[in-house]
Amino acid sequence: MRYLPLTSDDRTAMLATIGAASIDDLFVDVPAEAQLDGPIAGLPMHASELAVERHMGALARRSRAAGEGPFFLGAGAYRHHVPASVDHLIQRGEFLTAYTPYQPEIAQGTLQMLFEFQSQVARLLGTDVANASMYDGSTACWEAIVMARRITKRAKALLSTGLHPHYRSVARTMAKYTGDVLVDGDPSLDAGTDWAALADSIDKETSCVVVQYPDILGRIDDMTKLAEACQAAGALLIAVVTEPVALGLIKSPGEMGADIVVGEGQSLGVGLQFGGPYVGLFACKTKYVRQMPGRLCGETVDANGKRGFVLTLSTREQHIRREKATSNICTNSGLCALAFSIHMTLLGEAGLRQLAAINHGRAKAAAAELAKVPGVSVLNNSFFNEFTLLLPTAARPVIHKLAEKDILGGVSLGRLYPDNAGLENGLVVAVTETVTDADISAFAAALKEVLA
Amino acid sequence: MTALNRAGWRPEMNVAGGADDSTTFTGNRALMLEEALIFEIGGSETTGVDFDEAAPAADLGALARTAPIGLPGLSESETVRHYTRLSRQNYAIDLGLFPLGSCTMKHNPRLNEKVARMPGFADVHPLQPQETVQGAYAVIHELAEWLITLTGMHSVAMSPKAGAHGELCGILCIKAALEARGEDRRVILVPESAHGTNPATAAFAGFTVEDIPATEAGRVNLEALKARLGPDVAGVMITNPNTCGLFEREMKAISDAVHAVGGYVYCDGANFNAIVGRVRPGDLGVDAMHINLHKTFSTPHGGGGPGSGPVVLSAALAPFAPLPFVTKHGDDFRLIEEENAGEDHPQTFGRMTAFHGQMGMFTRALTYILSHGADGLKQVAEDAVLNANYVLRSLESVLDAPFAASGPCMHEALFSDKGLAEGFSTLDIAKGLIDEGYHPMTVYFPLVVHGAMLVEPTETESKAALDQFIGALRSIALRAKNGDPALKTAPHFAPRARLDETLAARKPILAWEG
Numbered sequence: 001m002r003y004l005p006l007t008s009d010d011r012t013a014m015l016a017t018i019g020a021a022s023i024d025d026l027f028v029d030v031p032a033e034a035q036l037d038g039p040i041a042g043l044p045m046h047a048s049e050l051a052v053e054r055h056m057g058a059l060a061r062r063s064r065a066a067g068e069g070p071f072f073l074g075a076g077a078y079r080h081h082v083p084a085s086v087d088h089l090i091q092r093g094e095f096l097t098a099y100t101p102y103q104p105e106i107a108q109g110t111l112q113m114l115f116e117f118q119s120q121v122a123r124l125l126g127t128d129v130a131n132a133s134m135y136d137g138s139t140a141c142w143e144a145i146v147m148a149r150r151i152t153k154r155a156k157a158l159l160s161t162g163l164h165p166h167y168r169s170v171a172r173t174m175a176k177y178t179g180d181v182l183v184d185g186d187p188s189l190d191a192g193t194d195w196a197a198l199a200d201s202i203d204k205e206t207s208c209v210v211v212q213y214p215d216i217l218g219r220i221d222d223m224t225k226l227a228e229a230c231q232a233a234g235a236l237l238i239a240v241v242t243e244p245v246a247l248g249l250i251k252s253p254g255e256m257g258a259d260i261v262v263g264e265g266q267s268l269g270v271g272l273q274f275g276g277p278y279v280g281l282f283a284c285k286t287k288y289v290r291q292m293p294g295r296l297c298g299e300t301v302d303a304n305g306k307r308g309f310v311l312t313l314s315t316r317e318q319h320i321r322r323e324k325a326t327s328n329i330c331t332n333s334g335l336c337a338l339a340f341s342i343h344m345t346l347l348g349e350a351g352l353r354q355l356a357a358i359n360h361g362r363a364k365a366a367a368a369e370l371a372k373v374p375g376v377s378v379l380n381n382s383f384f385n386e387f388t389l390l391l392p393t394a395a396r397p398v399i400h401k402l403a404e405k406d407i408l409g410g411v412s413l414g415r416l417y418p419d420n421a422g423l424e425n426g427l428v429v430a431v432t433e434t435v436t437d438a439d440i441s442a443f444a445a446a447l448k449e450v451l452a
Numbered sequence: 453m454t455a456l457n458r459a460g461w462r463p464e465m466n467v468a469g470g471a472d473d474s475t476t477f478t479g480n481r482a483l484m485l486e487e488a489l490i491f492e493i494g495g496s497e498t499t500g501v502d503f504d505e506a507a508p509a510a511d512l513g514a515l516a517r518t519a520p521i522g523l524p525g526l527s528e529s530e531t532v533r534h535y536t537r538l539s540r541q542n543y544a545i546d547l548g549l550f551p552l553g554s555c556t557m558k559h560n561p562r563l564n565e566k567v568a569r570m571p572g573f574a575d576v577h578p579l580q581p582q583e584t585v586q587g588a589y590a591v592i593h594e595l596a597e598w599l600i601t602l603t604g605m606h607s608v609a610m611s612p613k614a615g616a617h618g619e620l621c622g623i624l625c626i627k628a629a630l631e632a633r634g635e636d637r638r639v640i641l642v643p644e645s646a647h648g649t650n651p652a653t654a655a656f657a658g659f660t661v662e663d664i665p666a667t668e669a670g671r672v673n674l675e676a677l678k679a680r681l682g683p684d685v686a687g688v689m690i691t692n693p694n695t696c697g698l699f700e701r702e703m704k705a706i707s708d709a710v711h712a713v714g715g716y717v718y719c720d721g722a723n724f725n726a727i728v729g730r731v732r733p734g735d736l737g738v739d740a741m742h743i744n745l746h747k748t749f750s751t752p753h754g755g756g757g758p759g760s761g762p763v764v765l766s767a768a769l770a771p772f773a774p775l776p777f778v779t780k781h782g783d784d785f786r787l788i789e790e791e792n793a794g795e796d797h798p799q800t801f802g803r804m805t806a807f808h809g810q811m812g813m814f815t816r817a818l819t820y821i822l823s824h825g826a827d828g829l830k831q832v833a834e835d836a837v838l839n840a841n842y843v844l845r846s847l848e849s850v851l852d853a854p855f856a857a858s859g860p861c862m863h864e865a866l867f868s869d870k871g872l873a874e875g876f877s878t879l880d881i882a883k884g885l886i887d888e889g890y891h892p893m894t895v896y897f898p899l900v901v902h903g904a905m906l907v908e909p910t911e912t913e914s915k916a917a918l919d920q921f922i923g924a925l926r927s928i929a930l931r932a933k934n935g936d937p938a939l940k941t942a943p944h945f946a947p948r949a950r951l952d953e954t955l956a957a958r959k960p961i962l963a964w965e966g
Contacts, residue, residue, distance in 0.1 A: 060572030062587030093546030275807025335754025348525010
């Protein structure tokens with residue numbers, strides 16, 4: 001077995017050192033009836049690298065990869081070009097095979113990277129501080145709601161109908177068990193957001209208002225007034241960003257007054273990966289930092305006065321505070337945070353702005369082309385790189401017919417809101433820099449055929 | 453990096469007499485290279501990415517970003533150098549033995565990485581039409597079948613993102629099961645030796661946490677546990693093998709006692725590596741157990757994640773498992789989501805995360821499992837336990853091993869700070885190991901042993917590697933017993949000396965402020 005270096009002579013010698021007659025003697029504390037005689041029945045035995053690669057390769061070929069043809073899916077996961085150096089660097093064994101940096105003297109690589117990541121995220125989202133990552137955007141969103149409860153000592157959260165329905169589902173699941181009260185609903189097919197109505201709904205029981213920006217239908221809006229309304233009522237504004245590339249072009253939630261900004265960082269460096277692992281972004285104003293969940297990296301000095309970095313403010317965390325911790329999170333998403341940070345460093349401010357502008361330009365071109373298909377219109381009056389098409393028929397069967405023509409044409413609202421027939425004609429279409437003019441033309445032509 | 457010594461080296465600095473890093477102009481010492489922050493070396497106009505097209509003018513009105521963001525950029529060559537230099541300041545399993553107890557730092561096979569990057573796994577979207585992602589569903593299903601068989605359990609929830617998220621999944625299953633029975637039980641019992649995530653998870657789900665007493669031999673005190681059980685107890689969370697490195701001999705009796713009063717048994721599977729392929733938790737009465745794919749099944753820790761924490765479930769808890777999950781119908785796979793759960797899975801407690809879980813970890817774990825097979829996995833457990841006992845018995849003469857007398861350990865060897873010279877601690881031993889070229893063991897955990905040192909060598913270490921580590925730890929232990937003052941200021945040869953953690957917490961600097 002290629003990963004197990006002990007030889008049978010080694011095992012014999014080691015058993016002698018231990019004073020055991022056989023390996024079974026070391027399992028003496030396991031009751032005999034719970035021990036198996038041999039390898040578990042019905043499972044294959046060990047296999048060569050070639051055989052395993054062949055098996056897994058065959059499974060991989062049973063899926064249609066996004067890069068194999070026209071591809072327009074978004075709704076919380078976006079396909080961007082990731083520079084080759086990102087994947088090379090995250091596979092450096094010193095990053096890939098390190099543990100959480102508990103011993104800072106020999107983990108400065110990870111720690112400095114996390115400090116840079118936190119700084120990049122805080123600046124991008126427009127907040128003071130960010131943590132060292134969460135599992136993903138949906139769990140970060142829930143943690144933000146819980147954090148708002150801790151800060152405001154109120155339990156009612158108002159969720160915008162534009163929040164990703166899976167993020168809403170996660171919040172609903174958790175709220176069932178924690179006593180949080182959620183006020184939520186499905187979106188309406190309006191050109192604009194529901195934020196003005198949300199501002200009117202805030203009351204003295206409200207802990208927070210949660211808005212997504214851009215939202216699930218791709219709409220963008222100014223949250224300044226909503227932030228003011230929250231502040232006036234003693235509630236917090238939580239903004240959720242599932243497409244951070246957008247913030248190269250549009251104002252950050254922090255700039256507009258959001259108290260906590262969370263997000264999904266997958267767009268930068270991480271790739272689609274069928275939904276995970278991704279990287280949750282979590283940022284807030286400095287005054288709330290001691291209520292944050294997750295790891296935080298901070299700057300300090302060593303015994304010789306040299307600058308260095310450590311995990312800090314850990315009295316918030318489970319390994320110190322146990323049942324009184326701000327969250328149960330332990331392992332987070334370090335390697336994906338590294339990928340995000342490297343990609344962001346490669347882009348820099350100029351590159352991010354250019355990438356965002358190209359995304360927006362291509363999405364506008366696609367929207368214009370698709371709106372020419374008979375019976376099809378664009379819902380949004382504003383968008384970044386994702387918009388909602390209104391079809392003359394239910395979008396879900398259309399998606400499957402498009403797939404037969406090798407076009408992956410977006411995410412139907414029927415998939416996202418299966419119980420809401422009023423939304424079934426909606427189709428959410430994302431257009432990034434990876435989409436070509438030929439892809440757009442092929443999509444428009446196929447959509448016309450399918451709808452004909 | 454700006455120069456630390458702007459004057460550079462001068463003959464009177466007498467390098468031969470012991471150069472430190474202020475001797476050189478850069479602060480570097482040959483291959484030990486200092487690296488500045490991207491905020492100190494990057495520029496707002498610098499980029500390492502070329503685009504095929506010019507950026508068109510945007511028309512976003514008042515929402516358009518006008519103020520600078522403050523993000524530095526580097527060219528590709530500078531980027532590669534920055535992160536390569538940073539990487540060299542890290543210890544990693546690729547560099548040497550990483551005996552972090554309860555963390556299972558084993559070799560991460562590179563085939564796993566290659567497979568995970570196949571486009572059919574890495575470049576597929578979670579919301580693609582189901583007919584276009586059958587291969588991805590097949591991986592989830594095949595891994596699920598292995599986990600169910602290896603644990604002897606009824607089913608598995610694949611979506612939890614890490615161990616602690618898996619704990620939450622199991623605890624919410626328990627809560628949902630109790631609700632379905634119309635019972636409002638409030639107490640979860642957790643041993644003092646448990647990982648901090650256990651009580652944090654139970655509290656997060658609204659339970660009250662109470663301690664389970666331990667015996668002097670480091671195991672759950674069955675009689676004391678039985679005395680506490682009653683109609684208010686929702687369940688227990690037990691780590692087995694436990695964090696003292698011992699198998700809970702009475703696990704089945706514990707499970708039976710908890711079940712007898714209507715409670716459920718959660719097992720923390722962080723230490724599954726010790727028994728994989730040899731013992732099935734399902735045979736011990738467990739109702740739920742998370743499996744850290746990043747421990748037992750070799751997916752890389754990545755400097756703090758991503759993890760992956762599938763939860764195997766008993767028949768009693770399976771109806772409450774979270775959405776979504778994959779089912780098999782002939783050769784085809786189907787995803788059960790909110791819309792079709794009504795018919796197939798009406799009692800689910802809901803969704804825990806946006807999509808399907810850590811696909812990138814599933815491909816790696818399945819690759820690892822297929823490489824080992826049933827025979828190889830059994831050998832994994834046996835070699836892991838053999839290596840840990842070899843460490844225990846080779847060092848018990850110089851380090852206090854509080855439970856060594858009660859028999860063999862499982863996959864990790866536990867030592868205490870008893871017998872060290874006045875003023876010397878576990879921390880000094882840990883820092884001394886750094887100078888010897890090792891990552892320290894887990895220190896000050898579990899809390900039930902004073903100055904605990906928990907050594908988990910794993911099965912992927914050779915005897916020669918273990919012998920060298922044992923020699924190094926023996927040498928440091930003797931220095932700590934003899935009061936060698938140099939140990940108090942270790943590490944001496946790491947990129948940094950001991951860092952001021954008090955300062956970091958008292959005056960937090962959490963982001964670049966330049």
